[in-house]
Amino acid sequence: MLTLHVFAPALNTISPSPFSVKSLLLLELSGLPWTRVTGDPRKAPLGKLPVLVDAGRAIPDSQAIQRHLATAHGFDPDAHLDAHSRAMGEAIRHMIEDHLYWVLVHARWIEQPQATRAAFFGRVPAPLRAPIFAMVRRQIRRALHAQGMGRHSPAQIHAMGQEGLAALASLLGAGPYLFGDRPAGADTVLFGFLENVLAADLDTPLRVAARAQPALVAYHQRLRQGIAAPLLGRGPGARG
Numbered sequence: 001m002l003t004l005h006v007f008a009p010a011l012n013t014i015s016p017s018p019f020s021v022k023s024l025l026l027l028e029l030s031g032l033p034w035t036r037v038t039g040d041p042r043k044a045p046l047g048k049l050p051v052l053v054d055a056g057r058a059i060p061d062s063q064a065i066q067r068h069l070a071t072a073h074g075f076d077p078d079a080h081l082d083a084h085s086r087a088m089g090e091a092i093r094h095m096i097e098d099h100l101y102w103v104l105v106h107a108r109w110i111e112q113p114q115a116t117r118a119a120f121f122g123r124v125p126a127p128l129r130a131p132i133f134a135m136v137r138r139q140i141r142r143a144l145h146a147q148g149m150g151r152h153s154p155a156q157i158h159a160m161g162q163e164g165l166a167a168l169a170s171l172l173g174a175g176p177y178l179f180g181d182r183p184a185g186a187d188t189v190l191f192g193f194l195e196n197v198l199a200a201d202l203d204t205p206l207r208v209a210a211r212a213q214p215a216l217v218a219y220h221q222r223l224r225q226g227i228a229a230p231l232l233g234r235g236p237g238a239r240g
């Protein structure tokens with residue numbers, strides 16, 4: 001049995017974590033039976049979600065999950081791609097996961113602290129909410145600084161978001177998916193990111209920049225109403 005531990009829906013998204021949405025969509029595309037549960041990153045092997053548990057074995061990290069689905073279950077979303085497209089998919093993944101993701105983190109935790117606190121800390125007892133949020137926000141500020149993104153001015157970070165989204169729109173072209181008429185692993189990455197930029201109830205410069213790219217808006221809608229639609233009604237505990 002496959003059990004995917006992810007962050008619970010919040011901010012009107014399938015999950016407020018792009019990596020969680022990516023893994024949810026991979027599981028959905030796999031056609032395998034699986035269950036979604038709400039995980040706790042503090043208990044995760046690498047301190048982060050998603051984590052897939054397969055017959056008692058925990059597989060942390062969304063890309064390791066993709067690899068595991070291919071090697072252990074014969075589902076490779078990139079099986080139809082040639083070597084060049086596979087390499088492009090890998091480059092797109094790093095651009096989103098190692099660069100644009102940090103623009104999103106900055107938009108949420110640094111620029112929109114009130115909305116982020118309400119979305120993620122609503123269940124924390126009221127007297128503890130402010131100090132715990134302040135502690136987590138300090139850790140995230142340090143992570144942004146260590147990664148490098150946090151050393152730039154807000155205007156520079158917004159420009160990086162805009163440039164990255166424009167590049168993604170160009171790479172997508174007419175679609176319907178990044179590499180033609182079948183979804184690939186990189187589509188689960190792009191969808192997971194756009195779900196968190198476009199569907200999230202947060203007014204950010206990143207969302208303004210994404211809305212200015214009609215190809216990305218249409219792509220997000222198409223996938224949300226298409227291959228990702230089953231995920232919208234699939235809360236924690238749902239079985240596939």
Ligand SMILES: N[C@@H](CCC(=O)N[C@@H](CS)C(=O)NCC(=O)O)C(=O)O
Nearest residue numbers: 017018019041048049050061062063
């Ligand atoms: N490389 C990991 C990244 C996962 C990740 O960064 N998850 C974040 C949420 S988007 C997380 O669990 N953060 C919790 C924490 O750092 O405490 C993957 O691909 O799964």
